[in-house]
Amino acid sequence: AAVYYRQTFAAHCEAPVERYVCEPVTPGLETKAAGPSATMRERMEDMVTKQQAVIVRALEEVEGRKFTVDKWHRKEGGGGITTILQDGKVFEKAGVNVSVVHGELPPAAVAQMRARGKDFDSNGGNVQFFATGVSLVIHGRNPNVPTFHANYRYFEIPDPNNPEKPLLWWFGGGADLTPMYLEEEDAKHFHSTLKTACDKHDPSYYPKFKKWCDEYFYLKHRGEARGVGGIFFDDLDDRSPDELFAFSSECAAAIVPAYLPIVLRNKDRKFTKKQHEWQQIRRGRYAEFNLVWDRGTKFGLHTPAARIESILMSLPLTARWEYMYEVEKGSLEEELQEVLKNPREWA
Amino acid sequence: AAVYYRQTFAAHCEAPVERYVCEPVTPGLETKAAGPSATMRERMEDMVTKQQAVIVRALEEVEGRKFTVDKWHRKEGGGGITTILQDGKVFEKAGVNVSVVHGELPPAAVAQMRARGKDFDSNGGNVQFFATGVSLVIHGRNPNVPTFHANYRYFEIPDPNNPEKPLLWWFGGGADLTPMYLEEEDAKHFHSTLKTACDKHDPSYYPKFKKWCDEYFYLKHRGEARGVGGIFFDDLDDRSPDELFAFSSECAAAIVPAYLPIVLRNKDRKFTKKQHEWQQIRRGRYAEFNLVWDRGTKFGLHTPAARIESILMSLPLTARWEYMYEVEKGSLEEELQEVLKNPREWA
Numbered sequence: 001a002a003v004y005y006r007q008t009f010a011a012h013c014e015a016p017v018e019r020y021v022c023e024p025v026t027p028g029l030e031t032k033a034a035g036p037s038a039t040m041r042e043r044m045e046d047m048v049t050k051q052q053a054v055i056v057r058a059l060e061e062v063e064g065r066k067f068t069v070d071k072w073h074r075k076e077g078g079g080g081i082t083t084i085l086q087d088g089k090v091f092e093k094a095g096v097n098v099s100v101v102h103g104e105l106p107p108a109a110v111a112q113m114r115a116r117g118k119d120f121d122s123n124g125g126n127v128q129f130f131a132t133g134v135s136l137v138i139h140g141r142n143p144n145v146p147t148f149h150a151n152y153r154y155f156e157i158p159d160p161n162n163p164e165k166p167l168l169w170w171f172g173g174g175a176d177l178t179p180m181y182l183e184e185e186d187a188k189h190f191h192s193t194l195k196t197a198c199d200k201h202d203p204s205y206y207p208k209f210k211k212w213c214d215e216y217f218y219l220k221h222r223g224e225a226r227g228v229g230g231i232f233f234d235d236l237d238d239r240s241p242d243e244l245f246a247f248s249s250e251c252a253a254a255i256v257p258a259y260l261p262i263v264l265r266n267k268d269r270k271f272t273k274k275q276h277e278w279q280q281i282r283r284g285r286y287a288e289f290n291l292v293w294d295r296g297t298k299f300g301l302h303t304p305a306a307r308i309e310s311i312l313m314s315l316p317l318t319a320r321w322e323y324m325y326e327v328e329k330g331s332l333e334e335e336l337q338e339v340l341k342n343p344r345e346w347a
Numbered sequence: 348a349a350v351y352y353r354q355t356f357a358a359h360c361e362a363p364v365e366r367y368v369c370e371p372v373t374p375g376l377e378t379k380a381a382g383p384s385a386t387m388r389e390r391m392e393d394m395v396t397k398q399q400a401v402i403v404r405a406l407e408e409v410e411g412r413k414f415t416v417d418k419w420h421r422k423e424g425g426g427g428i429t430t431i432l433q434d435g436k437v438f439e440k441a442g443v444n445v446s447v448v449h450g451e452l453p454p455a456a457v458a459q460m461r462a463r464g465k466d467f468d469s470n471g472g473n474v475q476f477f478a479t480g481v482s483l484v485i486h487g488r489n490p491n492v493p494t495f496h497a498n499y500r501y502f503e504i505p506d507p508n509n510p511e512k513p514l515l516w517w518f519g520g521g522a523d524l525t526p527m528y529l530e531e532e533d534a535k536h537f538h539s540t541l542k543t544a545c546d547k548h549d550p551s552y553y554p555k556f557k558k559w560c561d562e563y564f565y566l567k568h569r570g571e572a573r574g575v576g577g578i579f580f581d582d583l584d585d586r587s588p589d590e591l592f593a594f595s596s597e598c599a600a601a602i603v604p605a606y607l608p609i610v611l612r613n614k615d616r617k618f619t620k621k622q623h624e625w626q627q628i629r630r631g632r633y634a635e636f637n638l639v640w641d642r643g644t645k646f647g648l649h650t651p652a653a654r655i656e657s658i659l660m661s662l663p664l665t666a667r668w669e670y671m672y673e674v675e676k677g678s679l680e681e682e683l684q685e686v687l688k689n690p691r692e693w694a
Binding site for chain 1 (some may be wrong): 415417429431433440442567568569627631634635638639645647648649653655656659660662663664665666667668669670671
């Protein structure tokens with residue numbers, strides 16, 4: 001199986017791609033990011049915008065169709081590049097979003113940050129912030145293709161008096177897999193790809209971030225995990241920005257090799273009407289998680305003038321809610337439900 | 348048009364029905380509620396459970412199929428009767444729920460109540476509560492049939508030392524209509540039916556509760572109302588329990604006459620694939636409101652051991668989210684969007 005995943009990846013994903021899907025948000029980004037005085041903001045934006053291109057081109061090759069590219073501007077500062085493919089043969093909905101936003105932090109957000117233990121001296125003035133990241137959600141057409149989500153981001157509160165050293169900064173991110181049917185080989189491949197990326201930077205990362213992921217992507221009201229997990233981390237600032245940037249880059253580069261072989265392996269499998277219905281039920285759960293529990297989505301929906309379409313891009317194209325849907329004893333649906341209620345170790 | 352609605356109602360809804368769809372949660376309820384020492388708890392439970400039967404039988408007659416009746420028990424105290432009809436010819440999903448719950452109020456809920464200005468002296472002991480109400484959401488099959496929601500409820504904090512006089516109590520409720528296409532006659536009929544019910548009790552009620560409804564059923568992140576509104580009120584305790592009970596009973600009795608004629612008028616209209624798609628998009632917005640903004644749903648999802656299936660019964664059977672869905676200029680879809688962005692007066 002490991003050989004299969006490696007070969008599939010090599011055949012499909014190592015073709016050269018142009019660097020960005022369109023002009024980046026920051027003009028002249030590539031030159032700036034490569035220069036000797038590059039800031040972490042520029043390096044991170046460059047990395048996520050390049051990864052966006054890698055991911056989009058890889059998915060386009062599988063789908064045989066181009067993504068729609070929307071570049072948007074944020075009145076309050078910055079903007080983003082939203083790319084999306086809808087109603088495809090392989091992908092029901094696939095969105096890969098880069099955002100590069102900055103401006104003034106609302107007092108409520110400052111209070112929330114302090115509550116999370118992020119303290120800094122703003123000298124009583126207005127607090128500026130900068131945030132950049134790549135975020136993607138892929139819903140497949142075939143119920144045997146798991147839904148996939150990943151997000152890598154960098155947040156900074158710059159010091160107005162010292163452009164070289166921000167008052168506060170951190171990295172966050174993660175990747176998780178949400179199958180409708182459990183394929184143990186897929187889950188193992190996914191987790192071991194992430195573990196390999198983590199291990200190169202710190203052997204304690206994978207176990208810690210795997211657990212964090214299980215805890216974060218959890219539907220409390222259902223008593224079940226969203227899927228078979230992956231990794232999740234936030235507020236990471238316990239080593240140098242360079243080291244954490246290298247780690248985030250490694251994780252972002254693992255997106256395609258972790259997920260794409262799973263798509264290729266399952267996209268042409270036959271499925272029944274019942275499997276399609278189960279997929280729609282699971283999509284409903286996905287929407288529940290994003291709308292009720294996901295911190296980023298909640299924050300976005302409560303932020304005035306946020307770009308709603310880019311935030312809710314993560315929702316499935318279609319979803320279903322049946323009253324008291326129950327899986328059959330001994331069915332493959334029950335097998336999935338079991339693993340959602342009792343997360344396992346995969347790598 | 349007024350005659351049409353009246354006749355339709357008379358022909359379909361005035362047939363006698365049995366009193367309850369099944370044995371009520373409180374044994375011997377009917378006798379207790381009619382007795383001279385009946386408490387408000389018993390009278391309210393009796394009223395909502397009888398209205399449940401009226402509503403369910405009226406909808407069954409239209410659908411030509413029976414509702415499923417689930418009686419459930421709550422370990423911590425009380426229970427409920429959930430009735431549902433799914434995947435019908437007229438109704439895609441229709442749920443009418445009665446709950447009668449009591450027990451100990453979690454400290455977080457007490458704190459939240461105090462924050463809302465509800466103060467009382469609990470003598471440092473545990474705080475007991477009682478709540479009963481009827482709650483319904485009806486999603487039609489035909490895109491010309493609006494979605495309908497109503498809910499009437501009574502909440503009480505009993506005084507352990509004086510069963511006659513609770514420490515705190517209030518009534519809440521409302522009804523609102525969510526069409527996919529604007530039919531002015533329907534909106535007028537709906538609002539004037541509610542206005543008539545309100546006016547019998549206080550001429551200031553309808554204008555106040557209509558405004559409250561527009562403000563409450565509002566998707567802030569979309570900048571649009573959920574539908575054409577109706578009435579909404581909460582924390583009502585500014586006159587005697589008897590008066591407010593009479594008002595709530597009047598409103599609950601207005602559910603069928605306000606909504607059913609609208610169903611009958613639209614259920615057999617022809618519709619296109621595009622109209623079906625628009626309906627699915629609007630269903631997505633309905634799910635967004637319930638999962639992100641609705642106080643009752645949020646409270647339920649965060650309450651340990653709540654009956655999730657009864658709470659999420661309000662979600663549509665199917666929903667759709669398209670990236671950047673845009674209505675055509677001059678279309679009927681645009682007409683609806685306009686009224687959602689600019690609520691009107693209907694009665």
